[in-house]
Amino acid sequence: xxxxxxxxxxxxxxxxxxxAGDTFVLVSWWKAILLMVPFIGWAxxxxxxxxxxxxxxxxxxxxxxxxxxxxGLVALALVVLLPVGGIGGLLAAFFGSTVxxxxxxxxxxxxxxxxxxxxxxxxxxxxxxxxxxKRDEKKAAKKLGSSELTIVGxxxxxxxxxxxxxxxxxxxxxxxxxxxxxxEARASQIDIHPVSAETYGVxxxxxxxxxxxxxxxxxxxxxxxxxxxxxxxxxxxxxxxxQSGNVDASSERMTNQSVKCVTSGSKNGMVLTMMFNPDKAVxxxxxxxxxxGSQLEMVKGWAEKTEGIVLLxxxxxxxxxxxxxxxxxLHDAYTSNIQTIEYEIEDxxxxxxxxxxxxxxxxxxxxxxxxxxxxRDPDVVGVCDLPDTAxxxxxxxSDFDRSRTYVSLKCDDALTAVQLYVRGVGDAKLAAKGLHxxxxxxxxxxxxxxxxxxxxxxxxxxxxxxxxxDKVKQLFKKGGQVLIxxxxxxxxxxxxxxxxxxTGCFGVFPIGDEERKMIAAENWTGxxxxxxxxxxxxxxxxxxxxxxxxxxxxxxxSRISSSKSKKSGGGGSSGSKPSKPTQxxx
Numbered sequence: 001x002x003x004x005x006x007x008x009x010x011x012x013x014x015x016x017x018x019x020a021g022d023t024f025v026l027v028s029w030w031k032a033i034l035l036m037v038p039f040i041g042w043a044x045x046x047x048x049x050x051x052x053x054x055x056x057x058x059x060x061x062x063x064x065x066x067x068x069x070x071x072g073l074v075a076l077a078l079v080v081l082l083p084v085g086g087i088g089g090l091l092a093a094f095f096g097s098t099v100x101x102x103x104x105x106x107x108x109x110x111x112x113x114x115x116x117x118x119x120x121x122x123x124x125x126x127x128x129x130x131x132x133x134k135r136d137e138k139k140a141a142k143k144l145g146s147s148e149l150t151i152v153g154x155x156x157x158x159x160x161x162x163x164x165x166x167x168x169x170x171x172x173x174x175x176x177x178x179x180x181x182x183x184e185a186r187a188s189q190i191d192i193h194p195v196s197a198e199t200y201g202v203x204x205x206x207x208x209x210x211x212x213x214x215x216x217x218x219x220x221x222x223x224x225x226x227x228x229x230x231x232x233x234x235x236x237x238x239x240x241x242x243q244s245g246n247v248d249a250s251s252e253r254m255t256n257q258s259v260k261c262v263t264s265g266s267k268n269g270m271v272l273t274m275m276f277n278p279d280k281a282v283x284x285x286x287x288x289x290x291x292x293g294s295q296l297e298m299v300k301g302w303a304e305k306t307e308g309i310v311l312l313x314x315x316x317x318x319x320x321x322x323x324x325x326x327x328x329x330l331h332d333a334y335t336s337n338i339q340t341i342e343y344e345i346e347d348x349x350x351x352x353x354x355x356x357x358x359x360x361x362x363x364x365x366x367x368x369x370x371x372x373x374x375x376r377d378p379d380v381v382g383v384c385d386l387p388d389t390a391x392x393x394x395x396x397x398s399d400f401d402r403s404r405t406y407v408s409l410k411c412d413d414a415l416t417a418v419q420l421y422v423r424g425v426g427d428a429k430l431a432a433k434g435l436h437x438x439x440x441x442x443x444x445x446x447x448x449x450x451x452x453x454x455x456x457x458x459x460x461x462x463x464x465x466x467x468x469x470d471k472v473k474q475l476f477k478k479g480g481q482v483l484i485x486x487x488x489x490x491x492x493x494x495x496x497x498x499x500x501x502x503t504g505c506f507g508v509f510p511i512g513d514e515e516r517k518m519i520a521a522e523n524w525t526g527x528x529x530x531x532x533x534x535x536x537x538x539x540x541x542x543x544x545x546x547x548x549x550x551x552x553x554x555x556x557x558s559r560i561s562s563s564k565s566k567k568s569g570g571g572g573s574s575g576s577k578p579s580k581p582t583q584x585x586x
Contacts, residue, residue, distance in 0.1 A: 039076075042105070054108075057450065122492070171224060174223075175228060179249060183257065187204035187211070188275065188281060190205075192273075239265050242264040257277060261274050283322075295537075299439065309405045309435050311418065315412055338378065338379060339380070341366070380404045386407055396427070398434070440538075446552055448498055451478075452478065452550070455474070461554075506539065506542055507542065
């Protein structure tokens, strides 16, 4: 836009003559259209993406609309008031307004993506390369069947959908639907397994809790399993042996996901387990595990010395591998010789030698692998399981004055872990000699910050929980719904479950001379009393603390506490008798 005012004399521009005293505003039509382009694009993004995103996740829609308006007015002011004319001024106004409006979008995306209420799959991203690739994929898909997922197999080649008229196309769509449903439900794992001679079931693990899904006919399930086996580069004809492979899958609704496919045979048929990003699931810094400050300082103090045996105790699917990896990271891998023995290497740890124990080999022996590793004079060793007495004896007889050994045990609490280890060794005095500490843990679900509901607990309730009635004024429970325009709707962040994500609850107990004497005498009542004297929080007490802090609910604390009694009859009591180690991996 070029203002032109002439008040004295006359001015001739080409064939146009302006008389004295006349005032005109001259605008070339193409310049106006050019200057409108960034504003139209910005308005479209604002109305179709940003405003809906702010409304959906309660980011302060009115506040952000005001911010957007300010950016728009600044950009408009630049166009109107820029004191530079000609083509240079036009270009400066165009690019300047584009930068200001783009900055508005970038700031919104950056601030919104840091908000805890927004799940990973809903974070805003701009990737031009991905957009171009998706357009090319759509063009290619039109020639074949139209499927939603882009699947990259084990050979790093895209698996194109078959012709629409073929039987394989329906199998492809069914296989994709199961994976997409699991992703949108925030599942970490999907299982397709037989439930009867003619029926298969699909279930999902969402935040550590099994969620039942649909049931499908055996013939259809077998075809779906075969599809994923082929995609992962597995032997489709082998129906019994355990196999594992990886595929990558993505779509407009699903960011790129690495999916680990594990298949095995069972009495009633094949079983398929699909895990989303298993390497990322176990990748945590020690500070992010959920320990209290004092617990974290204690385990960091343990890591300053490479001696003794530390037991890591947790039930299945409660983060034992994650904790073992995190404990190993407390040691300097460049100044220490650190090794692990694992059934499956879930994630590569920089500087650590990770030994995969192949159970399928005829001469494979876990105890021999552990003994061989310990004899190489390592500084730190992580052992993923205690499958038999021979393994326990090899660990108990190792040079624990020079090596730190972390032993992962499938059990519910610290006391049960000690009992299990002692029974495995078979000699209480020998077992007690090298013990340095125990870390017990369980995972509980975190309340969704977008829909959790505060309430005032009664005095009786607090007394039953052992919480101070004069200090705890408020607790939280799951919601699952939010008000949108005064209408209750399913919370978009947690899909109506009321929980989003998991956190760890820990009990960290050092083993000193007093405790070793009680272990050697198998005085479990005395050991429990000695642990209590230290006033260190147990797993359940740590869980209650998280409930008081508003991280989780009392119902969730009760869930993980009752699972202990159901599975182990209260494991850890003075009269409990944990079973001997078996040959089955945890």
